[in-house]
Amino acid sequence: MSVKILSTKELPASLLATAAEKGVHITVAKFIHIQPVSTNAILPAKSVVIFTSSNAVNNVNADNPDWQVFCLNGATLEAVKERFPNTSVIATATNATALAQQIIQQGNITSAVFFCGNKRRDELPDLLQQHGIAIEEIVVYETIEVPAVTTNDYDGIFFFSPSGVKSYFTANTPPEHTVCFAIGHTTANALNEHTTNKIIINPDVPSAEQMVQTAISYFNNIN
Secondary structure, three states, X not given: OOEEEEEOOOOXXXXXXXXXXXXXXEEEXXXXXXXXXXXXXXXXXXXXXXXXXXXXXXXXXXXXXOOEEEEEOOHHHHHHHHHOOOOEEEXXXXXXXXXXXXXXXXXXXXXXXXXXXXXXXXXXXXXXXXXXXXEEEEEEEEEEXXXXXXXXXXXXXXXXXXXXXXXXXXXXXXXXXXXXXXXXXXXXXXXXXXXXXXXXXXXXXXXXXXXXXXXXHHHHHHO
C-alpha cells in the first residue's frame, strides 16, 4: 500500500514515521497559526476549569494550579496531564456538548472558567448558561487562518478543526476521490458545508494518533 495524505496541522515526526512504515506518506501544511494571548488571570483554588482544546491548555500560564478540570479526551486530556499534573480531572468527553452535559450532571457547579480561543464555538457555554451555570471566558490564544494552495493530488486529507477546514477550502477544492478525515463531529459538520467528498469521522478518542490509525485501516480495507 502506498497512500498520500495531507495533514492540515503539524504532526510529530514519530507519528509520520509510524504512518510511513504502513505505507501512508503524510505531507504537513499548516493552514492555521496559533497566536498566544497574554493573560494574568488568577483563579481561586478549586476553581472549575474547562478546556476543549490542547491549544488552550498549552497557552495558560499557571504554576501548579489546584483546579477541578473538565476537558475533552484525547490530545486535550494528555496536555492537561502534562501541563497541570496536580489538577483533578473530574470528567472528560469526546465533544463540547457531551462535556457540558457532564458538568451539568454534577449538580453542584454554579460557575466555571472556560479557557478558549478567539474562535471558540457556542455549544458548550450556551448549554451551561441555559442550566444556570455562569461562565467566565478567558481567551488565551487566537486562531489565524493561513490559506495556501496545494497542487499535489492526495488520497486523503486530515482536518483537525473548523478553522482548518475553512482555511483549506478558501484556496483549494480536492478531487472527488480524496477522502476527508475529521478529528470529530464538529469538524465533520464544517466539512459538510464545503464538500461532498467522503468524510470519515475519527472514532472514540479525538487525537492525531487515532486519526493516523483510522486512515491506515481505511486504506488497507479498500486496497
